[in-house]
């Protein structure tokens with residue numbers, strides 16, 4: 455009897471694996487055509503300066519609407535695009551699109567805001583990555599100081615020497631650098647300064663229970679103090695409620711981003727928000 459149920463469990467498991475593998479293959483094959491089909495678009499999530507309440511930047515977040523599969527989350531397709539190298543082309547599309555979009559907003563809105571773009575580990579690994587960024591800035595006509603690149607600790611720690619070289623080249627162009635999902639990877643603190651980072655984005659997981667959990671308050675406060683002492687700016691990611699915000703105000707944390715302020719929104723909505731001169735705090 456035990457044997458039979460064991461076999462059933464195995465069959466169940468195999469069927470699941472089969473489904474997962476099938477979806478993966480399907481996604482990858484659709485992903486290959488997504489760029490040509492114009493199936494990607496960007497949403498933008500505001501980053502707010504806590505002191506002024508103003509929008510100082512927007513983070514570009516990719517969306518994929520596939521004719522057959524519907525909406526697919528970047529958390530599902532970005533890892534697959536990384537696995538097969540498509541992320542290079544997708545990443546370049548995102549960068550060009552985000553820079554072009556900010557140029558358009560700039561013709562309608564005078565105050566300077568930045569656009570911040572997520573870079574994958576594989577993009578950073580390229581020998582000529584900084585040249586590619588420079589080329590896109592030149593093509594779109596966006597001044598480098600309006601572009602922020604978000605990198606993860608893992609992407610940097612993959613090959614710290616190459617990362618240091620590339621990040622130095624990027625800094626020379628005039629773009630700013632943010633370390634995304636800070637606290638979830640591993641990075642040696644002494645690397646932070648060598649990397650000439652401008653900003654840390656504290657991962658949402660440290661913010662989730664900050665209004666209920668003293669340890670999380672301690673971690674976030676310590677991170678803010680560390681960053682300040684290294685002259686690095688800080689953004690708290692994934693702020694969803696007023697109690698969370700109130701704790702961040704006490705540190706104080708410089709920038710905030712999260713559903714409490716705004717979800718990622720369409721370009722037209724960003725422009726309306728900017729033109730309304732809305733103060734969030």
Ligand code: C2E
Pocket residue numbers: 499514515516527528529532545548572573574604634635691692693694711712713714718
């Ligand atoms: P990320 O760069 O850390 O982006 C933040 C994610 O958290 C976004 O999810 C955003 O919608 C979500 N978020 C922001 N505030 C809140 C909040 O208050 N509550 C909750 N529950 N979520 C919040 P999204 O857009 O699904 O993106 C997920 C991840 O996919 C991103 O994490 C990033 O790692 C990756 N990604 C997105 N767009 C791109 C891209 O263009 N290129 C690359 N390489 N990766 C991207």
Ligand code: MG
Pocket residue numbers: 513572604634
């Ligand atoms: Mg990000």
Ligand code: MG
Pocket residue numbers: 634635655657658691
């Ligand atoms: Mg993040």
Ligand code: MG
Pocket residue numbers: 634635
């Ligand atoms: Mg992330």
